[in-house]
Amino acid sequence: MAIEVRDGVTVIDGEPQVLVTADYPYYRDDPSVWRDRLIAIRDVLGIRVITCYLPWRHHQPTPDGPPDFSGESQGNRDVVGFLALCHDLGIQVVAKPGPFIHAETNYGGLPDWVCPKNNPAIEAVLDSAGEASNWLGDPLPAPLAPLFDGMVTQWLNATGKEVIEPATWPNGPIILMQIANEGIYTSGALPLSAYDYSASALAFYRDRLKEWYGTVEEYDRLHGTAITDWSDVEPPREWTGPARSEELQSYADWGRFHAEYMAEVYHRWSAAVAARVPVVVNLNPPAEHHHSFDDWLARVRPEIWDGINYGFTNWMGVVSANRDSHARYVTAAKRAPGPNLEENWGFSKLYDPAYADGTTSYHQTLLALAAGATGYNVYTGVNTSGWTADLDDVHESPYPDCAPIDENGEATPKAHTLKSMSDFLTLHGAEFLESRPERAGAYGLYLPYAGIAAFSPEGSDAPQLGRSLRAYHERCRAEGVDYALVELQSATVADLAAHGSVTVPGGPFMHRHVQALLAAHLAAGGSVVVDGPAPTLDEELRPCTVLADALPSAPAVVASRVRITHGHADAYLRVHPDRDVAYLTVLTQSDHEGAVCVELDGRPIELITAKGGAALLRLVDGELDDFLVKGINTYLDSAVPAGVKHGDRIHIADHPADLDRVGGRFRVS
Known part of the structure; x- marks a missing residue:
């Protein structure tokens, strides 16, 4: 049986599927409840794939002996037995061996004995000021430093040989492996000045410069410098007010270094495990400061990962109530095809009280799918209550505080919401993925900027x-249109043709082949909008006006097939290429009251949802088929009889409740 990832979609034996998963931190529970909790995830939530970290500090607390994967020293270290139980229950697994996991564990799941504070021979990650980058006060080890690299390799070799290989599909439950966490050390959204200025990282940086520029003389020409040896090159540490294009190049280099640094670490760690299943990562979205999108975009470049598959998380606020969170979340979902590998379904005390009600997560999960995600994760599916202080000495039991299955194994109201979503996507997921988003255009990412x-x-x-x-995101949202992201340096004419209108950032220089690509798109009848001055130089800072010469005086205007005519909400449309099938997602904002009115191809659709709620409709031959509509949001004290009106068909609950129809069968809950 074959497992592969095609364009971000998980494919099992040739069948694409929406990757619906729930995290279960086995290491936080007593083994006596593992079976019961797994059955609850499978049967009550309708989810047949779990994710689980393998905490290094939990399985190998001291460097004096090999990792314990069989529970000889402590019962909940028996991950081999846990995986065998998953396989026995028909549950598949995404295994996550770290080495850094976060997961609210001490030192992010790293053992204390790899900390530079405890072993000064281990090199630390350094920021631009030369200070150690810390995790809750403890310095983090530099990933490329030889001593730590060897320790990580031993850990990942052991997990690969003793845990992952024996449990690999089809003889075991593991279908995917996730490496690292939210970047490398949950650092994917940090400023470019936050890391890594350690000696090992700077050696890698200078090796990259030599590879990119070939000779010191060429480097000097493009940077306006006079170095005589690669060791003389220093990375940027702060903004110096550069005035010429040559003076901008070192900043572009450092952004490119971050992308290749991350790729290098991903490949080293993946190779150490040597898993026979596809490898995924889970990038956190951009942060909140004014240059956070640039930090993130410079670093996150899936086009160069070569076999490492994109995935993302969401830990950055309530999307239905916060515009910044919405923009950051959508950017992560659109950057590349891949699943959301961590959606907050259980933490209200640690993150935001809005997550006490499942509507918050429901809205966000449907937004991710509408924006381009190929799956979603319930983090976590179960409350747990059986860990020791050496794993986590900060957080109170249960962990988390409001999961769909509580610490006694009982279903909470969130479970019903998840079961409806799971059933809908089990039935329609492959068709949903085949259906193409209706978009008004694309934004072209020119990453040197x-x-x-x-x-x-x-x-x-x-x-x-x-x-x-x-700014482009906000314009599209205000106009009620969807859009795509395209990375320009690896794009083709066909990639641009799929989107019609392409907006790109302006600036003094742009790769010659990118300018030629955009000019070809214009020549083929497409539209290009330059946000800023058109470039007059190429990447070697030689005169190049290919794009400027091809630009028309006015861009084309693209109309949308779907629009909100009443209410504070967003709408996304996907249309099947071969059948008269469409999927309409409507996401109601937290401040909206009353009906949401949508117009699709001139036909009205009326929805009644809770504040911050959402709906997903399947339309066949222009008529309403199955649907999910959320009518209850206890956090916002919003309770309405959920309903949908399309043409002469009206479906509405007879009391305040959610209303779903899956496989033609109605459910009110």
Whole structure:
């Protein structure tokens, strides 16, 4: 039986599926309840794939002996037995061996004996000021430093040989492996100045420069410098107010270094495990500061990962109530095809009280799928209550506080919401993925500008990327249209043709082949909008006006097939390429009251949802088929009889409740 990932979609034996998963931290529960909790995830939530970290500090607390994967030293270390139980119950697994996991564990799941504070021979990650980058006060080890690299390799070799290989599908439950966590050390959204200025990282940086530029002389020509040896090159540490294009190049280099640094770590760690299943990662979305999109975009470049598959998480606020959270979340979902590998379904005390009600997560999960995600994760599916202080000495039991299955194994109201979603996507998921999003255009990412803008202050006239993208996102949202993201340096003419209108950031230089690509798109009848000045130089800073010469005086205007005519909500449409089938997602904002009115191809659709609620409709031959509509949000004290009106068909609950129809069968809950 074959497992593969095609364009971000998990495919099992040739069958694509929406990857619906729930995390179960076995290491936080007593083994006596493992079977009961797994059965609850499978039968009550309708989810047949779990994710689970393998905490290094839990399985190998001291360096004096090999890791314990069989529970000889402590029962909940028996991950081999846990995986065998999953296989026996027909549950598949995404295994996550770290080495860093976060997961609210001490030192992010790393053992204390790899901390540079405890072993000064281990090199620390350094920031631009030369200070150690810390995790809750403890310095983090530099990933490329030889001593730590060897320790990580031993750990990942052991998990690969003793845990993952014996449990690999089809003889075991493991179908995918996730490496690292939210970047490397939950650091994917940090500023480019936050890391890594350690000696091992700078050696890698200078090796990359040599690979990119070939000779010191060429480097000097493009940077306006006079170095005589690669060891003389220093990375940027702060904004120096560069005035010429040559002076911008080191910032672009540092952004490119971050992308290749992350790729290098991913490949080293994946190779150490040597898993026979596809490898995924889970990037956290951009952060909140003014250059956060640029930090993130410079670093997150799936096009160069070569066999490592994109995935993302959501730990950045309530999307239905916060515009910044919405923009950051959508960017993560659109950056590349892949699943949401951690959606908060259980933490209200640690993150935001809105998560006490499942509507918050329901809205966000449907938004991710509408924006381009190929799956979602329930983090966590179960409350747990059986861990020791050496694993986590901070958080109170249960962990989390409000999961769909509580610490006694009982279903909470969230379970009913998840079961409806699971059933809907089990029935329609493959068709949903085949259906193509209706989009009004695309934003073209020119990544050298991200490295520059990540250092430039607000109001700077330096080239921009992240802030330009954010403005484009807000314009599209205000106009009620969807859009795509396209990475320009790896794109083809066909990639651009799929989107018609393409908006790109302006600036003094742009790769010659990118300018030619955009000019070809224009020549083929497409539209290009340059947000800023058209480039007049190529990547080697030689004159190049290919794009400027091809630009028309006015861009084309693209109309949308779906629009909100009444109410504070967002709408997304997917249309099947071969059948008269469409999927309409409507996401109600937290401040909305009353009906939401949508117009699709001129036909009205009326929805009644709770505040912050959402709906997913399947339309066949222009008529309403199955649907999910959320009518209850206890956090916002919003309870309405959920309903949908399409043409002469009206379906509405007879009391305040959610209303679903899956496989033609109605459910009110």
